[in-house]
Amino acid sequence: MNNDEAAALGSEQMRARIAWYYYVAGLTQQEISDRLGIARARVNKIAGQLRADGSVVVDIRLPLVSCVELEEQLKAAYALKQVAVVPSVADDEQLRRMIGDAGGIMLDALIADGQCISVGWGRTLSASIKRLRSRQLKDSSVVSLMGGLTRGSETNTFEVSTELAKTLGADCYYVTAPIYCPSIESREILLTHSGVNEVMERARKSDLAIVSCGDLSHKTALTAMSSVGERLPDLKKSGAVGEILGTFLDAQGLPVDHILNQRVIAMPPADLKMIPNSILISGGLYKADIIEAILCAGYVNCLVTDEAVAQRLVASRR
């Protein structure tokens, strides 16, 4: 291929060439920029994006025995069907990608045609979905498990379900309501009128649920919403350790008595128990408490997390 041809490449084909040359052939970025006739800085940027957006994925074929052991211990301790544990790293974003990758691999094996897949929200979930192989499932559907965020966040609940549906080639059903209603009355109105109930009914009957969870620190995306963030002291006083599907739970995994829980529009966590396969994808030591609460209550039967959290979980069951 000569430079004239290269110059005529669309940006998508440019990305594909860079992916091959850099990640498979092992050319240097300089060589690639020469060959393609573009600035090296651009190659560098695109190469980074390719990793981040899941166009290039790496598989590690050496299991870590310490993680494999933890997986087995967690399965036994919390009666889980499937567990994946990845090594811990300090950087949150890197950890999310690692857990997301592992979650994607688990999902890849569980997803089949003819299923209804319900999905929560979160950056880790978003990473998992990027990792999935795309398919053309004709008889499948994706359902959102919770209302949307009004303040445009980097990842909205709508975005997660849309992306999953697109990747799978499935239909998508949205909970067209805010995650927290302004008042208990408005919640009633929304539930009775807007078709939200039908979607949640569909979610209850789904074959596979994919959820994440949030703790009470400011690191968690949900608490970054002003409506939630300003209530953090309240929530802590009420005994909450974090949330799943927008519902705040205490250390035993029971919903706490708090105004936010009365205004949430999402499937109640207890309903997850009716779903054959439910996966919690979440890690980072600061989420250990809420993860433990969710497992104690038995809301989910599969888990993807990191080594440090797994150790905590195993230790507290001794």
Added chain:
Amino acid sequence: MNNDEAAALGSEQMRARIAWYYYVAGLTQQEISDRLGIARARVNKIAGQLRADGSVVVDIRLPLVSCVELEEQLKAAYALKQVAVVPSVADDEQLRRMIGDAGGIMLDALIADGQCISVGWGRTLSASIKRLRSRQLKDSSVVSLMGGLTRGSETNTFEVSTELAKTLGADCYYVTAPIYCPSIESREILLTHSGVNEVMERARKSDLAIVSCGDLSHKTALTAMSSVGERLPDLKKSGAVGEILGTFLDAQGLPVDHILNQRVIAMPPADLKMIPNSILISGGLYKADIIEAILCAGYVNCLVTDEAVAQRLVASRR
């Protein structure tokens, strides 16, 4: 994990940690060496090995349209069942790895339990086999298609079949003879007495054959054997353009009349036609002639090669 624990890690677990931290988490080699308490240079070396030995594999999820087009054209032009084309790069070793990767992906999809898989020899084949997922096939076997090299080469025929059998968890049958006999008489003796015939019979009945090919330059491993290398002028005079399974072919794909062909111990190329799936894995522009010859004769029905060769092949069928 603290340093004391890390220091106690076996080297295999060390490799696994490095794989995760470097390729998935994206830590720098310095960070990893600090965390594991080892020299950075060692991390660097291991990280390189992990890529090379197939413990870390990368998947590109963006197809190159130019390659996809060539695949379709080749299928049509040479009546092939499956074709994979990867972008070309100048460096031979890099190209081998790319083609090997693509070959591994094709093989992964074709290999099933209960099969007999026959295999030739070559560095590209070796790369393909490294890329395969390991399995536990109880009712499968691997058969070598050709005799061994006496002069210890970096990859011997025995090594390729052994590694494939190990990866698949299958039995392995070897052609316990040199690829070229010292004389026509010794060849007769070997064929009648040593069980070589039984193995070749088994190969003829195999379900899947995996072969590579060699050209007549000194780049090719086979011609590096002194017994072959010194006959290169002869071979060229007799019209040979390269070899498959140790048998030298002319541009039409017919075995040439040459002493080496009379002394080769390997399955004759024509017998490949009886095998349901036969894959030729080979690339590099200097091999275009022999690849074309093999395809013209219809010895194989699947092909893995690179873009430049694919273009040549398509062009010469116009």
Added chain:
DNA sequence: CGCAATATAATACATTTGTATTCCAATAAC
């Protein structure tokens, strides 16, 4: 048309990586 917004090239620089070299300790061979 001119203007702002965007994308890319060109450049520079700090960080990270690959690699060679030397040195040291543990181990095996004598």
Added chain:
DNA sequence: GTTATTGGAATACAAATGTATTATATTGCG
């Protein structure tokens, strides 16, 4: 016990990479 051999640490340095800055098209819009 002494001497090779080996594997890894320590070091140094060149190459490659990540990133910021500025300059230069290119595009879309009023």
